[in-house]
Amino acid sequence: MNRPDKPDLPPEFPGATWYDEAEIEAAVRVLRRQSPFRYYGPDCGFETDRFEADFARFIAGTPGMPWPEKSDFYVTAVNSGTGALEIALDALGVGCGDEVLVQGFMWISSISAIIRNRAIPVLVDSDDTLNMAPEAIRARVTPRTKVIMPVPMLGGCVRMDALMKEVRDINAARAAQGLPPIRVLEDCAQALGAHGQGQPGSVAPVGDEGVHRVGTFGDVGIFSLQINKNISAGEGGVLVTRDPELHRRINALHNAGYVPDANAPRYWYGDVPLGWGHGRRMSEIQSAVARVQLTKLDDIVNAMRRSHQRLEEHVRQLGMTPRARADQEYPGDTGYYCLFQLPPDGAGEAQQIARGRAVAAALDEFGLRPWFLHDFEVHVYYNIAPLVEKKPLNHQCPWACAHNSFHEQYRYERGTLPRLDAALITTVGINVPSLLTSQQEDGIRAALTYVLGGVKNPG
Numbered sequence: 122m123n124r125p126d127k128p129d130l131p132p133e134f135p136g137a138t139w140y141d142e143a144e145i146e147a148a149v150r151v152l153r154r155q156s157p158f159r160y161y162g163p164d165c166g167f168e169t170d171r172f173e174a175d176f177a178r179f180i181a182g183t184p185g186m187p188w189p190e191k192s193d194f195y196v197t198a199v200n201s202g203t204g205a206l207e208i209a210l211d212a213l214g215v216g217c218g219d220e221v222l223v224q225g226f227m228w229i230s231s232i233s234a235i236i237r238n239r240a241i242p243v244l245v246d247s248d249d250t251l252n253m254a255p256e257a258i259r260a261r262v263t264p265r266t267k268v269i270m271p272v273p274m275l276g277g278c279v280r281m282d283a284l285m286k287e288v289r290d291i292n293a294a295r296a297a298q299g300l301p302p303i304r305v306l307e308d309c310a311q312a313l314g315a316h317g318q319g320q321p322g323s324v325a326p327v328g329d330e331g332v333h334r335v336g337t338f339g340d341v342g343i344f345s346l347q348i349n350k351n352i353s354a355g356e357g358g359v360l361v362t363r364d365p366e367l368h369r370r371i372n373a374l375h376n377a378g379y380v381p382d383a384n385a386p387r388y389w390y391g392d393v394p395l396g397w398g399h400g401r402r403m404s405e406i407q408s409a410v411a412r413v414q415l416t417k418l419d420d421i422v423n424a425m426r427r428s429h430q431r432l433e434e435h436v437r438q439l440g441m442t443p444r445a446r447a448d449q450e451y452p453g454d455t456g457y458y459c460l461f462q463l464p465p466d467g468a469g470e471a472q473q474i475a476r477g478r479a480v481a482a483a484l485d486e487f488g489l490r491p492w493f494l495h496d497f498e499v500h501v502y503y504n505i506a507p508l509v510e511k512k513p514l515n516h517q518c519p520w521a522c523a524h525n526s527f528h529e530q531y532r533y534e535r536g537t538l539p540r541l542d543a544a545l546i547t548t549v550g551i552n553v554p555s556l557l558t559s560q561q562e563d564g565i566r567a568a569l570t571y572v573l574g575g576v577k578n579p580g
Contacts, residue, residue: 125571126513127487128398128564135457135555136346136414139374145410159198160389169198175415180342180361181333184316184453185419194293194337195368198376200347202310206234206360209341210268211396212370215240218524219267221523224253225502225538226494226545227272231308232508239519241528244262244502245529247541248280250446251460251494254540255283255415262291265527270303273312273335274500275550276351276455277424278447281307281338292324292460310358312336313344313351314422316453325489327363332451335474336361341371346407349557351455352414354407366440379548412539421555422455428557429456435566436461437574444548460494460550463576473546479550480572487568490552494545503535545576 132138134460147168156162159169173196181192190307197204215221219240223231235242245261248254253271254508270290271279285305292302305323309315315335321328323340324417336342344350346357360375373380378398379391386392403411435457444460446452463476477493484491499505506512511520519525535542551565 122571123575125487125564125567128561128568130150130488130561130565131554131556133427133552133554134348134353135351136417137348138554138556139414139417139421143413144410147413148406151405152408154405159249159402159405159408160412162348162405163570164410166237166405167374168405168412169403172403172408172412172415173198175412176359176361177291179415179418180337182334183336185333190264192428193363194361195363195365195371197368197371197375197409199358199360199401199404200403200407201401202343202347202350202358203230203234204375204399205310205343205345205360206230206306206308208371208399208401209306209360209397210234210238210240211270211368211374213306213341215267217519217522218265220263220265221268221270222253222258222261222266224272224274225269226251226274226500227308227502227540228310229505230310231270232505236514236519239263239414239522239525241519241525242508243531244533244537245269246426246538247544249544250277250280250447251444251541251544252277252447253280253284255280255287255566258287259285259291262303264300264474266303268306270306270308271339272308272310273315275460276312276315276457277444277460278312278317278335278453280447281306281317281335282448283320285322285338288323289325293365299343304341307336307342309336309342310345310347311457312455314418315455318448318451319364329404334497335453336434337363341367346411346414346575350413350441351425351457354403354414356412357407357411358401361419370395372489373408374399424555424557425456425553426442426454427456428555428562429454429459429553431511431555431562432459432551433461434564435569436573439570440464440576442574456553458550459553460548462544462547465547468548476576477546477549481578483572484551484568486571488567489565489568492550494550496546497545500531501540503537507532508533 177423178188377390380394441461481493
C-alpha cells in the first residue's frame with residue numbers, strides 16, 4: 122500500500138473548538154457589568170447561580186430529550202475538577218484512617234485528592250472497559266473503606282449497574298455488622314454527557330432502573346470544564362448530589378466553610394461555621410461561558426460518537442479489538458477517544474511494549490494524537506512516581522500518620538493490577554475530534570490502514 126497523505130485534522134479540544142460569538146458575548150457581558158465574582162459586584166448578573174440551575178436540569182434529563190423544568194439534583198460550581206474531587210471527599214468525611222478505592226487508569230487528581238484528604242488510596246483492578254471492575258471491589262473492601270471512586274476514563278463508561286448493585290450488597294452486609302455505609306464518588310471529569318444503564322443509590326435505590334447520566338448513580342458526581350473536556354470554560358468543575366445535607370456541606374466547603382443561617386442569613390460567605398473552606402468558587406466569566414457551552418454539549422458529544430463509531434468499525438475490520446462498552450444496548454460513551462487492543466500474537470511482554478510504542482509512533486507521524494497506554498503518563502498508576510514512592514505531604518502525612526499505619530500492606534508499583542497491566546501494554550488509542558468532516562475521517566482511516574495493516578508479532 123502506498124503511504125497516504127497526512128490528514129489535515131481539527132484541534133482535539135472538543136468544547137473550545139465550538140466557541141463562537143455566543144461565548145464571546147457571554148464573557149463580555151460579565152466584563153461590562155464589572156462583576157466577575159459570583160456573590161457580589163457593581164452589577165452582579167449571578168451567572169454562576171444560573172449555570173448551577175441549568176446544570177441541575179441537564180443532569181436530571183433523559184439523554185436525547187429536552188431538559189426537564191425541575192430537578193432533584195443540587196449543583197455546586199467550582200474552579201476546577203481537581204477542586205471538586207477534594208471538596209467531595211472532604212464533604213464525605215474522608216480523612217486519616219480511611220481508605221478510598223480507586224481504579225489504576227485515571228488522572229493523577231483522582232489519587233492526589235485522596236492523599237490531600239490524608240486518606241490511603243486502595244487500587245482496584247479493571248475489566249475490559251479499562252475502568253473499575255465491579256467484581257473486583259469486594260476483595261478490596263475493609264472496615265476502613267469510606268468511599269469507592271469509579272472513573273469513566275476518556276469518555277468510556279463504567280459498568281455502573283453492576284457496580285451499584287455490588288455496593289448495595291456490601292453496604293447491607295456492613296449494616297448487619299454495625300459498620301457505616303460506603304459512599305460512591307463518581308469522578309466523571311472526562312465523561313460529561315455520557316450515560317449508562319442501572320439503578321442509582323449506594324445504600325438503597327434512589328431512582329428507577331433505567332438510563333441515567335453518569336455522575337448520578339452514586340452519592341456525588343464531579344465533572345471538569347478544563348480545556349480537554351467536552352465543554353470548557355478553560356478551567357472549572359461541577360459537583361452534583363441528590364442529598365440536601367451533603368450539598369449543604371459541599372456548598373460551605375467550596376466557599377469559606379460557613380453555611381447560611383436558615384432564619385437570619387447575614388453574610389455572603391455564610392453565618393454558621395461547618396468546616397475549613399477550600400475557596401474553590403467558580404468565577405462569573407467561567408460560568409457565563411459554561412452556560413453557553415452546556416447548550417452545545419449534546420451536539421458536541423453526538424458528533425464525536427458518530428465519528429468514533431465509524432473509526433471503531435474500521436479498526437475492528439483491521440483485526441484490532443476496540444475497547445469494550447459497558448452496555449451494548451445503551452452505549453453511553455462520549456466517543457472522545459478510540460482505544461483498540463493490538464492482537465497478542467503470542468508476543469512476550471517486552472515485544473508487546475516495543476510494538477505498542479512503534480504503532481503509536483507511526484500513527485503520530487500522521488497527526489492522529491495517539492497514546493500507547495502503557496506510556497500514558499500520569500493517567501496510569503505505576504507512572505505516578507509520588508504514588509509509587511509514597512511521597513508525603515507536609516509532616517509526612519498521610520503515610521506517617523499513626524492512623525494510617527495499615528498503608529504498609531499496599532503497594533503501587535506495576536504488577537499491582539494484573540488485568541489492567543496486561544491490557545495497557547496491548548492498547549493504543551487515537552483522539553476523535555468533534556469537528557471531523559467525512560474527508561478527514563477518510564484520511565484517518567487511510568492512516569490506520571497503512572499503520573495497522575502490517576501489525577504483527579515483532580518477534
